[in-house]
Structure formats: structure tokens, C-alpha cells
Amino acid sequence: MTTPILLTPGPLTTSARTRQAMLLDWGSWDERFNQLTASVCEQLLAIIDGAHSHHCVPLQGSGTFAVEAAIGTLVPRDGKVLVLINGAYGKRLAKICEVLGRDFSTFETAEDAPTTAADVDRLLHADQAITHVALIHCETSTGILNPLAQIARVVKQHGKRLIVDAMSSFGALPIDAREVPFDALIAASGKCLEGVPGMGFVFADKQALAAAEGNCHSLALDLFDQHAYMARTGQWRFTPPTHVVAALHEALLQYAEEGGLHARHQRYARNCQALLQGMADLGLRSFLPAAIQAPIIVTFHAPQDSRYRFKDFYERVKARGFILYPGKLTQVDTFRVGCIGDVDQAQMRAAVTAIADALHAMHIPLPSIGTPA
Numbered sequence: 108m109t110t111p112i113l114l115t116p117g118p119l120t121t122s123a124r125t126r127q128a129m130l131l132d133w134g135s136w137d138e139r140f141n142q143l144t145a146s147v148c149e150q151l152l153a154i155i156d157g158a159h160s161h162h163c164v165p166l167q168g169s170g171t172f173a174v175e176a177a178i179g180t181l182v183p184r185d186g187k188v189l190v191l192i193n194g195a196y197g198k199r200l201a202k203i204c205e206v207l208g209r210d211f212s213t214f215e216t217a218e219d220a221p222t223t224a225a226d227v228d229r230l231l232h233a234d235q236a237i238t239h240v241a242l243i244h245c246e247t248s249t250g251i252l253n254p255l256a257q258i259a260r261v262v263k264q265h266g267k268r269l270i271v272d273a274m275s276s277f278g279a280l281p282i283d284a285r286e287v288p289f290d291a292l293i294a295a296s297g298k299c300l301e302g303v304p305g306m307g308f309v310f311a312d313k314q315a316l317a318a319a320e321g322n323c324h325s326l327a328l329d330l331f332d333q334h335a336y337m338a339r340t341g342q343w344r345f346t347p348p349t350h351v352v353a354a355l356h357e358a359l360l361q362y363a364e365e366g367g368l369h370a371r372h373q374r375y376a377r378n379c380q381a382l383l384q385g386m387a388d389l390g391l392r393s394f395l396p397a398a399i400q401a402p403i404i405v406t407f408h409a410p411q412d413s414r415y416r417f418k419d420f421y422e423r424v425k426a427r428g429f430i431l432y433p434g435k436l437t438q439v440d441t442f443r444v445g446c447i448g449d450v451d452q453a454q455m456r457a458a459v460t461a462i463a464d465a466l467h468a469m470h471i472p473l474p475s476i477g478t479p480a
């Protein structure tokens with residue numbers, strides 16, 4: 108079986124080298140495994156230049172586990188979170204606050220409208236009870252980019268704390284902890300670092316984490332404990348995702364070899380450009396204007412045709428070697444194509460050809476070409 112190329116933003120296409128790193132079994136007491144974990148955390152911190160200000164706390168599970176852990180650990184039980192929403196992942200932040208019993212309010216903009224620093228300034232003036240602001244950097248449900256640096260500045264000016272879900276942007280879009288103040292920034296192994304899914308990590312402000320003892324409602328998701336145990340023993344508190352750590356370590360070596368963040372950003376930007384250009388040539392429209400489109404994932408309007416069914420389209424594109432993502436918008440019919448993973452421009456162009464062929468086979472006219480014979 109030839110494996111299809113995943114154009115989905117996690118799990119995504121990994122390199123053979125990264126997958127091969129999972130062929131060894133590691134013991135969790137093994138000194139070499141502990142060194143692997145320490146090395147991963149060190150390399151992750153270096154990406155945001157955060158070694159002086161932040162701890163990297165890795166956590167078993169998917170990205171949401173780490174987001175829930177960050178909110179549960181860093182927001183005290185009498186805190187209040189302002190949740191900024193312009194898509195499904197922002198809504199998930201609010202849901203987490205609700206389930207954890209943390210007081211919160213929400214501010215929601217349209218799915219194609221970034222939250223602005225002026226919005227946050229106004230909202231913080233209006234409600235002094237807010238202690239924390241929670242933001243999605245790149246909202247993966249559309250691909251929209253929110254202005255993290257400007258919002259972080261305003262939050263800091265108000266003396267409030269920022270929690271950032273940078274799951275789909277970390278490693279590709281620049282974030283500098285020396286310039287962008289935050290209490291927590293969360294990402295995971297299986298996104299722009301091109302590891303396999305299975306662990307998240309939280310960059311937690313050292314002072315904020317030190318003050319967070321006893322905040323958490325959960326044993327397994329307590330980042331204070333997770334960090335304290337790891338600092339003391341060098342080991343994970345509970346069974347580590349050994350193969351995931353080994354794969355991430357190998358993926359980080361390749362990240363450095365490629366040229367680090369700048370090179371990764373450039374490759375994804377080229378992928379995104381090739382995709383947008385190819386789809387525009389077919390006459391398929393993207394949902395977001397270019398100015399707020401992150402080079403991570405692109406949402407396209409589904410063809411306006413009664414014969415279009417996403418499932419059928421998906422299967423036909425898959426048979427041609429590419430896995431797409433369904434849309435995640437409530438109002439409009441869309442589908443999504445990821446630009447991240449171990450893929451390049453040539454593969455993005457091949458994906459566009461597969462999409463054109465699939466629509467042709469479904470007898471769906473392409474706006475640019477007209478009805479197929």
C-alpha cells in the first residue's frame with residue numbers, strides 16, 4: 108500500500124526518518140530516554156528563546172490535554188478567563204473553562220475576522236474581574252491568524268495574564284518569548300514540528316508556574332506536579348509516550364537541519380502559495396483574504412453544485428493519493444487543505460491536480476474550465 112499524503116494539520120505527513128525513530132523500545136527509567144526528554148524540552152524552549160523565562164512542561168495526550176492542563180493549572184479557582192473566539196478551537200477553550208468550573212466570558216468575532224488588540228483593550232477596561240485572557244494564535248478551523256504580539260502587549264499593560272493556544276503555529280510562525288509576554292503557550296508534537304501525535308507541551312512562565320501549586324482540579328493534568336516531578340527525577344510523572352518522544356527528537360534534528368523556524372516558515376509559505384495559486388487557476392475560491400491567511404491550512408468554498416458531496420470528493424482525492432480535511436464552518440460549505448507536514452510545493456501542485464481530476468470524475472464543472480464533456 109502506498110501511503111497517501113496527509114494534507115491535514117495533525118496528524119500530518121512525517122518523514123521516513125521520523126517514523127524509523129519509533130522502531131526502538133525505551134524504558135522510562137532509562138537514562139538515555141531521560142536525556143532524550145531533556146533534549147527535546149531544551150530544543151523546544153530554544154525555538155521561542157524562552158529558556159530564561161519559561162519552563163517547558165511536556166504532557167502525555169493530544170493537544171487539547173495540554174490546553175486543559177494549562178488552564179486548569181495556571182488559572183486559580185477564583186480566576187476569570189476572557190476567551191477570544193473566532194472558530195471551533197476558541198469555542199473549545201470556553202468549553203474547557205466551563206467544564207473545569209472556571210469563571211469566564213467570551214468575545215466572539217466572525218470566522219473571517221481576527222480579534223484585535225483594541226477589542227481586548229476595551230474588554231479588559233470593561234471587566235476588572237478578568238485575570239486571564241485565552242487566545243488561539245492560528246485558528247485551525249479556518250486558518251485565520253490572530254495578532255498575538257499586539258494582544259499580548261495589551262494584556263500585559265492591563266496587568267493580566269495570557270494563555271495562548273499556538274498548537275498549529277508553533278515552530279512555523281515566529282513567537283519570541285523575550286518580546287511577547289505570556290503565562291502559557293501550548294503546542295504539540297504532531298503539528299509544525301512534524302512529529303507524530305501523542306504529546307503536548309506547555310511553555311509556562313516560571314513564576315506563574317511556581318505560584319500554581321494546588322490550583323489544578325486534576326491529578327493527571329497538573330502541570331505544577333508534572334514539572335516538579337520531572338525537575339526532581341528527570342522522569343515523566345506517569346508512563347511517558349516513549350515512541351512519540353523519540354520521534355519528536357528525530358523530527359527536531361531535521362527541523363534544525365532544514366534551517367529551523369525561518370526555513371520551515373518559508374517552506375509552508377511556498378506550499379500555501381502553490382496551493383492558493385493552483386486552486387485559483389481552477390476557479391476554486393479560498394474563504395479568507397490573503398492578509399489574514401496563515402500558511403498552515405486553507406479553507407476553500409465547496410463547489411456550488413448539487414452533485415458535490417464531501418465524502419465522495421474525499422474518497423476520490425484519497426484514491427489519487429491525498430487526504431483532505433472537511434470544513435469546520437457552520438454557515439458555509441467548505442473543505443480544508445493543510446500546508447504543513449513533510450510536503451513541498453510539487454506535492455501541493457499534485458494535490459491540486461488530484462482535486463481537479465476528482466471533481467471532473469464527479470461531473471462537477473470547474474468555474475475556470477466549464478462543464479466537463
Ligand SMILES: *Cc1c(COP(=O)(O)O)cnc(C)c1O
Pocket residue numbers: 116117169170171172174196243245246247272273274275295
Ligand atoms: C490541533 C489543535 C488543537 C489540539 O487538538 P487535538 O485534537 O487535541 O490534538 C488545539 N488547538 C488548535 C488551534 C489546534 O490546531
